Amino acid sequence: MSGLLPGFALAGALALLASTASGERPPIPHVPVPAADADAPVVDVLPGGVVRWPGEGIVLCGDEHETWKPRDGACYYPVDLDRGEALFPVFRDRAGARETASVRVLPPPYATESLRVDPRTVRVSERVRRRAARERRQVVPLFSLRTNPSFSLPLAPPLADAPPARNFGTRRLFNGEPRSAHGGVDYRAKVGTPVLATEGGLVVLAANHFFAGKSVFVDHGAGLLSMYMHLSRIDVKAGQRVARGERLGLSGATGRVTGPHLHFGFRWRGARVDPNLLLADPATLPSP
Numbered sequence: 583m584s585g586l587l588p589g590f591a592l593a594g595a596l597a598l599l600a601s602t603a604s605g606e607r608p609p610i611p612h613v614p615v616p617a618a619d620a621d622a623p624v625v626d627v628l629p630g631g632v633v634r635w636p637g638e639g640i641v642l643c644g645d646e647h648e649t650w651k652p653r654d655g656a657c658y659y660p661v662d663l664d665r666g667e668a669l670f671p672v673f674r675d676r677a678g679a680r681e682t683a684s685v686r687v688l689p690p691p692y693a694t695e696s697l698r699v700d701p702r703t704v705r706v707s708e709r710v711r712r713r714a715a716r717e718r719r720q721v722v723p724l725f726s727l728r729t730n731p732s733f734s735l736p737l738a739p740p741l742a743d744a745p746p747a748r749n750f751g752t753r754r755l756f757n758g759e760p761r762s763a764h765g766g767v768d769y770r771a772k773v774g775t776p777v778l779a780t781e782g783g784l785v786v787l788a789a790n791h792f793f794a795g796k797s798v799f800v801d802h803g804a805g806l807l808s809m810y811m812h813l814s815r816i817d818v819k820a821g822q823r824v825a826r827g828e829r830l831g832l833s834g835a836t837g838r839v840t841g842p843h844l845h846f847g848f849r850w851r852g853a854r855v856d857p858n859l860l861l862a863d864p865a866t867l868p869s870p
């Protein structure tokens with residue numbers, strides 16, 4: 583129940599791998615963006631947030647790294663959880679003109695939790711470290727997939743009776759040492775609860791990894807990837823198409839967890855964004 587999808591899209595992504603083993607984002611071509619003029623609108627967004635810029639007749643959206651097509655009449659600009667405070671230009675093309683806006687990333691409002699723990703429980707052996715690095719190299723290229731989009735917001739929750747989704751962006755300090763921020767949300771779920779595809783797409787990885795346990799990665803196109811972790815059972819295979827709401831497996835407590843739950847996350851054009859935002863009415867997203 584493991585293996586990468588062999589395919590044209592991934593082949594290109596894998597070619598980038600050598601240079602991305604240590605980074606989260608592959609080197610991407612620079613897109614010249616005109617500096618936002620003084621009267622360009624400014625929109626505030628949290629790290630892990632998504633800016634939505636709707637309008638009639640948009641033909642292209644872009645930032646400093648890429649250009650892409652609008653989705654349901656709007657440009658979407660996902661901002662990574664670790665972006666840090668910043669001000670950067672984005673643009674869209676319509677009616678033969680390029681319009682710019684400035685995105686201002688606010689300080690992270692997420693909680694930091696300090697824990698004193700037995701150091702033996704947080705230290706991993708060299709062998710495990712190597713295994714985790716190998717597994718990371720299976721996952722990172724998926725963030726560069728840019729297949730044809732097959733999604734529409736809002737997406738569907740990954741559990742039928744979804745309890746509140748918790749912990750997006752929280753950071754833990756173990757004995758004073760910061761761990762990476764929590765890039766998804768956790769749902770309390772008994773072992774054996776059906777886990778559902780948030781949207782139609784292509785399963786690009788189904789694997790049993792050291793930290794994530796049994797996990798499924800679904801590509802929805804246009805750089806949107808959904809991830810489901812710590813499953814007790816996987817019911818799909820890489821290369822399989824799934825529909826919105828289709829069962830991917832059962833929730834569990836595999837991998838490195840303290841108890842049964844579903845970890846649910848997204849990458850959107852490489853950025854870790856708050857899943858709650860993609861499950862809510864897109865009109866509530868900040869707009870310039």
Ligand SMILES: [Zn+2]
Pocket residue numbers: 764766767768844845846
């Ligand atoms: Zn989690």
